[in-house]
Amino acid sequence: MALPRDDPFIEELIGKMTLEEKAGQLTILADTIRPCNPDINPEVNHRQANEMVDQIRLSRVGSIFNGVGVKEGREAQRIALEETRLGIPLIYGSDVIHGMWTVFPIPLAEASSWEPSLAQQTARATALETTASGIHWTFAPMVDVARDQRWGRVAEGSGEDVFLGQTFAVALVKGFQGQELTAEDSLLATPKHFAAYGGVSAGMEYNFVDLSEATLRDVHLPAFKATLDAGALTLMSAFNDIAGVPATGNRWLMTEILRKEWGFKGFVVSDYTADEELIHHGFAADGKDAARLAFTAGVDMSMQSGL
Structure with a gap:
């Protein structure tokens, strides 16, 4: 704990x-x-x-x-x-997505089994090998709901169904983390990408997301809430915007929903230079401004940008 x-x-x-x-x-x-x-x-x-x-x-x-x-x-x-x-x-x-030294089927293939208990077992085996290699933290599972097969990252998640994706996401978190986070073979899980990354327009990586709040809550948020209830203590922010506001600089998403509404007590890490990319979104003026916007929105840790 x-x-x-x-x-x-x-x-x-x-x-x-x-x-x-x-x-x-x-x-x-x-x-x-x-x-x-x-x-x-x-x-x-x-x-x-x-x-x-x-x-x-x-x-x-x-x-x-x-x-x-x-x-x-x-x-x-x-x-x-x-x-x-x-x-x-x-x-x-580390990005340990479907096995450390032992390679398991990709998450989409595991979801095709319709047996979350199998995914929990592969995640547990992954945790044993990963922690034995000196790694504490995995940037998985990817819990994005993906309904456009043109998107190149569909393979990392459980597909298009909200309930199936939520069920497998919970199984993977439990498998990675085990019974106690203080155990030597416990691997901290990171449900990603918060949020709605799988909804990118035309399946184009880093593209904008245009959806209603109802769709966001009904389709893209349930798996995240379920994994937090299952004990996940860190999330990774998404690259995309939601209705024009980048997720990594979105206080409504990171603070109002995640912390205040859901009571999240863990931390959020940006995806790879996602804070710096607030500049490319036209949302931040420069690196200093991007760091300020991401941090005050509720992103706690900056990945790779050095901001």
């Missing part, structure tokens, strides 16, 4: 932190110490390994993601614990 927000240890630690250290804890960057995909996406690796180590040592990053390798991971964690002022450990995250 998560520590309560008024836990004395946490409150004391926050009280010791500088503004820069707080910003560092709210930053997650691609792991360039042990990159897993340097040839697939070279832009990810523009920070060299030595620069990443310096960022950790200066407490400018609280989490790194998509790195593989126990030896280097242990050393990075040692630096965070022993060579920073407050010794706050790094959180290791």
Whole structure:
């Protein structure tokens, strides 16, 4: 279980932190110490390994993601614990979508089984392998309802049906996280993408979403609410806008619905540079403005942009 927000240890630690250290804890960057995909996406690796180590040592990053390798991971964690002022450990995250070392069917194929108990078992097996590799946090499951087969990410979710998608989403969260988040084999789940990413117009990635509030609530939000009720403590914000307001800068979505209406006590991480992309939406003037808009909307952690 998560520590309560008024836990004395946490409150004391926050009280010791500088503004820069707080910003560092709210930053997650691609792991360039042990990159897993340097040839697939070279832009990810523009920070060299030595620069990443310096960022950790200066407490400018609280989490790194998509790195593989126990030896280097242990050393990075040692630096965070022993060579920073407050010794706050790094959180290791990863896009573990359908298996870590053992590869399982894609989520869409699992949903075609109509047996959520099977998906829960594959998620549990994934959690065992992933946590044994030193990773704490997975950016899964994708719970977007997708009804346009032109959208390239349909494969990551459970398809077009709201109830089926909700049922499988809950099964996957339970499988990833297990009985207790404090257990060594518990993998923190991240239902994504909040919200309505599967409703992009014409199935075009990053496109706009034009829908009514009724459709948003009836089709695109139920799976998120169900996963939070099942114990998920983090969500990932979506790239798309909803009726002209980008999800990553949407206070109505991130605060009014998520926190106030649903009582969410966890945290929201932006998708990959989704906060910076508020500029491309024409919603933010520059990086500083984008960071302000995303943070005040209710996005807690910035992924990769460094904003």
